[in-house]
Amino acid sequence: MKILLFLVSIFLSQFILSAGEFNCGSIKCDNYEADVSDKASLQRGLSTYMNYCYGCHSLKYSRYKRVAEDLLIPIEMYENNLIYDDSKIGDLMEISLSKSDAINWLGAYPPDLTLEARLRRPDWIYTYLRNYYPDSSRPYGVNNRVYQNVNMPHVLEDMQNSLTKLEYDQVIYDLTNFMTYVADPSAEQRKRVGTYVLLFLVIFTAFAYMTYREFKKDLK
């Protein structure tokens, strides 16, 4: 009985302790459902990432070539449009921004974002990038509801102002989708292989059962 009471109190404490807390800073995370099989969305997300984020945030656990192949982008097209320095297509996606420069200029070092979607979850990133707001007390005149007093400027501000809300949400959807893919590039392949494995098991079970029935006949 005591054990039961103990278990019930642990179960209830979760609700009491989490009451009033939000999973996205000062607000609730918006719903976000990634679809890493949507290659067009991933390609758009990659393009936004390379143009607006890659100057500060490396993806150093990923290689250009892997991304090109997974996203079905011809190597030559990738080299001509999405590699900005003298990196080779087989290189890791590293950037040249040094820690000391970043801290001097920005007040913080922009972390590598390869695994960000696993660390923070995609819905956090999606909500974060859509929740900058004007705040004159901050160095860049903006603040963020999800990440209070963040040292990252609102790098997509011009884009946000020139697009409708729906269009901007789509850009952030694609960008987050790309970050979800890059944090776990083999997720899709894993699912595909998983389907074949299950199919194999079903067929194998059918044959095993038939063999079992044959053996059983002999035993009678």
Ligand code: HEC
């Ligand atoms: C001018 C440099 C710069 C650019 C460009 C930039 N960021 Fe940042 N970003 C930062 C800095 C600096 C931080 C760390 C903020 C802090 O610690 O206060 C940061 C933090 C982040 C974080 C939170 C990391 C964490 O978990 O603590 C995310 C997510 C992020 N950036 C995404 C992006 C995306 C997506 C883009 C492109 C749209 C982008 N950033 C463009 C400088 C930049």
